[in-house]
Amino acid sequence: MIERIKEISGQNASICMQCGTCSASCTGRDLMDYPPRQVMRMIQLGNQNVLNLKSIWICSTCFICTARCPRGIDIARLMEALRVINLRKGREVLIAEKIPLEILTRVPQMALTSGFRKLSA
Incomplete structure (x- = not known):
């Protein structure tokens, strides 16, 4: 490893x-x-x-x-x-389908984008 x-x-x-x-x-x-x-x-x-x-x-x-x-x-x-x-x-940590809608509407799009780049495949 x-x-x-x-x-x-x-x-x-x-x-x-x-x-x-x-x-x-x-x-x-x-x-x-x-x-x-x-x-x-x-x-x-x-x-x-x-x-x-x-x-x-x-x-x-x-x-x-x-x-x-x-x-x-x-x-x-x-x-x-x-x-x-x-x-x-x-092994993804951030799965789009599991993010509550209320968070998707409140979190800045740039934060979501950077989160997906780091935490998902």
Whole structure:
């Protein structure tokens, strides 16, 4: 699995030294089940459960973790690779038919579009 993530993202998670800078910088960490540092460790260990984490969908791809990583790892790109693997397996998070009509009428169209790009196949 680590090779597949590397192929999709172009990033080598093996060089992560587990310093925790990514987690300390993450704006969404309070909503995640596992902070970025632990997601990185799961990738390093080849733990398949990393694909089931809420954290990979919570990541807003703000690139703060990427900008601050002392090893130069694009962590946001790794999170995106995990989402891509899930989407290729048909594991969608946002399904249009399940969105309540009241939300569709209140949410800006650009927000819906970006949500669909990130969370659906």
